[in-house]
Amino acid sequence: MTITRADLKIFKPEVLGSNDDAGGQRTKNVVQSGDLNQLFKAISDMDHATSTVEIVKFYPALDTPGTETLLDGNIFISAPYSDPLVNLVIAESSLLTDAARMPDMVDILESSVRAGQLIRRGMIGLLAGQDSFPRAYLQSMYRYNDKDYWANVRLAQGQIICISVEYAGNENALYPRFEHFCEIKETVTGGQEGQVYFSPPIPYDTPDTSLVINGESGCTKLRYTSENAEIKYHGVTTLTAENTNSLLSVANTTTELLPKVRQIAVSTGNSITVDDSADVASAVILESISRSGNGGATYIYNVPDLMSGAYFDTYGIKTVEAATLYNASATVSITGTTVTTTYNRAIDTDQTVGIRYYSALRYSSYNSASAFPSVKKLVKGTVKATATFSDSNYGSIRLYEYSGGELRESNGRIMATIDYLTGVVNKNADSRGAFTVVYDGLVEDAVIADNSVSFPLSQPAPILDSFYVVVSTAADTLLSASSDSAGVVTGTSITGTIENGLVSLTFSQSVDLTTLRYDISETVTLNPPPELFGLNPLRLKNGGIVDIFTAWTPIVIEHTNVQVVSNPAPAQTYNVRVNARYVDITDSRGASLWTVDNQHYSHNSTTGVVTINSDFTGFVAPFVLTDSIGEEALVTDVQNGKLQLAAELTATYPVGAVVSSAQNLGDLQARVGPVRDMTAWGGDWNTDGAAATASMNVVDYPIEVSNNNAINEDWVLIFTSPTAFRCVGKGVGQIAIGDTLNDFAPVNPLTLQPYFIIRQQAFGAGWQQGEAVRFRSYASSKPAMLLRSVASGHSQITTDRAVLAFRGNES
Known part of the structure; x- marks a missing residue:
């Protein structure tokens, strides 16, 4: 039997929707081509207001009464939504079965991040709602030469860990088995004092290390997490340049599974340095971000250059603090590069809120065990030193930094001095004998030119035409300049550029860089809470930012021409491209007029002539004739905005041609x-x-x-x-x-x-x-998953659709 277009169908599952029963086995309910809302419901005003994520299951199938074979059946998104707020991807996983329901599909998607290597067994018992545990438990044991050793473990801000309850045998009613994935709120290293803070809090009580379940103790465990590459995502993008070789330029290679809220934040008064002399050390200067209140009590800042590390952890130094009139009432929490300040009162719009912080763009940590870095100098007030005597009776003592680089004991005795410019310690003679001095500190650039400067912006998503800079000359004349949307900086005696986040400025006369200040706005991304979508971003790779193209995965590239069919009547003819691989006529509702017997139109692929055979009775005008050229290719490497193909394409495709990642379903044939x-x-x-x-x-x-x-x-x-x-x-x-x-x-x-x-x-x-x-x-079908996300915002598009294509070859 010959396989025709009519034999390739997409079937609905037993239940559509977002409830727990959604999914299930294949039915005989066909997804009607051209009809809206066949798999997804319509997008409501509330969806646009709050954002949403929907998951549906469907079955591409070869629907014939025999056992014909469709070779390498494949599905792909051949046309994306026009609305930029709506996104569609195909999720591919071998774990998806015909019997899978919504909870199973959510589990598959959340399997991207799994519990990994064991850090510590026998954790302290935790109570439901607890969000911390003692630093003393942040240790891992290893065995070497038949001896046990304990090593401190360091967890970084934003790192995902797993706290689990694990044991063999029957489940304990008081302490059920579970895995809790959480994010570390502050960088921390194992030690005797302090707490390890995580979010969200633990959902259930966990057993203490001594509690025995089924003959097993130490059932509460701390684990690293690992990423699972088993799940792939297939999306769609467009060419940004005409293809000339095997390297394609595309608009994007990643997408966001979970919609994120983006806001404009203004950062004012940013500086780059406080000293332009190579022979003078400077004290600590904190960077600042400020903004007007908005009537709320909580404010979120994206601080990509926020410092962290062992220096701050060891000496208990806060890397960020609230810096407003109400900072005494503010609590500060840090998750990765996101700083959240919460006040005990609402801050009105005529008042200012803000933070001050150590910037990694200005400072870096230094330990005296390493060679002193060139073109750097120590920062006053940051040196933390220890003296260790050769005579073990005197042990080690803490030294404190005083004016002039003096390093003193707690009783005031000057043990040594430090040269801030070279990092060299000059020791004084001591009656207790020889001693060594080791220290930690912060370093900064030693020299900065006066007639030009380059510095990176601390904002990851800057709005270039909001950049405004001022600086004073040696004669106290104020110079200023601003940037356009292309990153070209012009102004009074200042020229420059902003490229890839790097600002390069040239001044017509010498300036005092200590006075340089700049303002810039940036786009800040906020993650909605997981309960809004039913998907936990901590269980998704990169928080839900996923690749939609993968190496060694096929793609489909297509370009479609469209023309209107006016007043259809038998014998009318239209011309399409002779190499078109797909030709169709659709009505205003998207219904196809194609039939096996060419009842409404016929197409001569050799000449490209389309002949109208009826007046299209039963369909609704206007009518559109589309023809598509395209081909398949293999991706061997994925770069940012680039797809490397195994071979050049056979045709040339213009800017805007659709490039889709295809899920290969394999050969489809019923068999035993x-x-x-x-x-x-x-x-x-x-x-x-x-x-x-x-x-x-x-x-x-x-x-x-x-x-x-x-x-x-x-x-x-x-x-x-x-x-x-x-x-x-x-x-x-x-x-x-x-x-x-x-x-x-x-x-x-x-x-x-x-x-x-x-x-x-x-x-x-x-x-x-x-x-x-x-x-x-x-079966001659395989289950597949679609994810549609709607970002928060409002659109002028009232009717929108994406196109899912299903193809294969006859055997």
Whole structure:
């Protein structure tokens, strides 16, 4: 039988929607091409206001009554939504089964981040709602030469960890097994004092290290997390340049699974240095960010240059602090590069809020065990020193930094002085004998030119035309300049550029760089809470920012031309491209006029002529004729905005051509796998038993299936007598009882046709009670998942659609 376009269908699952029952087996309900809201519901005003994520399951299938084969069936998004606030991706995972429901699909998506290497077993017992544990538990044990060693563990801000309850045997009612994924709020290293803070809080009580469950203690465990590359995402983008070789330039190669809220934040009074002399050390200067209040009590700052590390952890130095009139009432929390300040009162718009912080763009940490870095100098007030005597009776003492670089004991004795410009320590003689001095500190650039300067912006998403800079000359004349949207800086005696976040300025006369200040606005990204979408961003790779193209994955590139068919009548002709791989006419509702017998139009692929054969009665004008050229290719490498192909494309495609990542479903054909008989079956779907005496004759009487009814399922026939048996599916459960005296054709309730047929002659004789026969049926379809996300905002687009394409080759 010849396979036509009509035989390729996309079927709906048992239940559509977002409830826990959504998903399930393939039905005979076809997704009608051109009809809106067939898989997803319409986007509501509330969806646009709050943002939303929806997941649907569907079944691309070869729907014929026989067992024809569709070679390398594949699906891809051939046209994205026009609305930039709406995004669509295909999620591919081998874990998706026909029986999967919404909780299973959520688990698959959240499997991107998993519990990994064990850090510590026998954690302290935690209470539900607790968000910290003692630093003393941040240690990991290892064994070397039959001896146990404990090493302090360092966790960084924003790092994802897993706190779990694990044990063998039956589940304890008071302490159920669970895995809790959380984010470290402050960089911390294991030690004797202090706490490790994480978010969100623990959801259940956990057992203390000494509590025994099923003969096992130490059931509360701390683990690192690892990323799972098993799940892939397929999306769509466009060419940004005409293809000339095997390297394609595209608009994007990543997308956001979870919509994020973006706001404009103004950063004012930014400085780059406080000293322009190589022979003078400077004291600590904190960078600042300020803004007007908005009537709320909580304010969020994105600070990509915020410093962190062992220096601050060891000496208990805060890397950021509130810097406003109300800072005494403010609490500050840090997650990665996001700083949140919360006040005990609302801050009005006529008042200012802000923070001060150590900037990694200005300072870096230094330890005297390393060579002193060139063109750097120590920062006054940051030196933390320790003196260790050769005579162990005196041990080690803490030294304190005083004016002039003096390093003193707590009693005021000057033990040494430090040269801020070279990092050299000059020791004074001491009656206790020889000693060594080690220290930590912060360093900064030693020299900065006066007639030009380059510095990186601390804002990851700057709005270039908001950049404004001022600086004073040696004669106290104020110079100023601003940037346009292209990053070209012009002004009074100042020229320069902003490229890739780097500001380069040239001054017509010498300036005092200590006076340089700049203002700039940036786009700040906020992550909505996980309960809004039902997906935990801590369980998604990169918080939900995923690749939509992957190396060694096929892509499809297409370009479509569109023309209007006016007043259709028989014998009218239109011309399309002679190399078009797809030609169709659709009405205003998106319904296709294609038929197997060319009732409404016919297409000559050799000449490119489309002939109208009817007046399109029953369809709604206006009518659109589309023709597409395209081809498949293999991606071997993915770069930012670039796709490297295994070979050059055969045709040239213009800017705006659609580039889609394709999910290869493989060959689609209903079939039956190996049939095995066994003396007994104990319910283990992963193991076969010993062969039975009797056996089925599937060589002369093979089990019969059809493309339009077979499902992907493991089956077992369990004999209840020498002639009777019951049939059980791994996913669908028991579906029927049968006997060896008649043909066995259990009906699929979703199609009202048999799942498969076993002819009576295949059974033979000699079966015994308890014996079993196992086999697997394969459908001419595979389940797939779509994710649609709607970002917060409002759009002028009232009717919008994306196009999902399903293709393959005849065998």
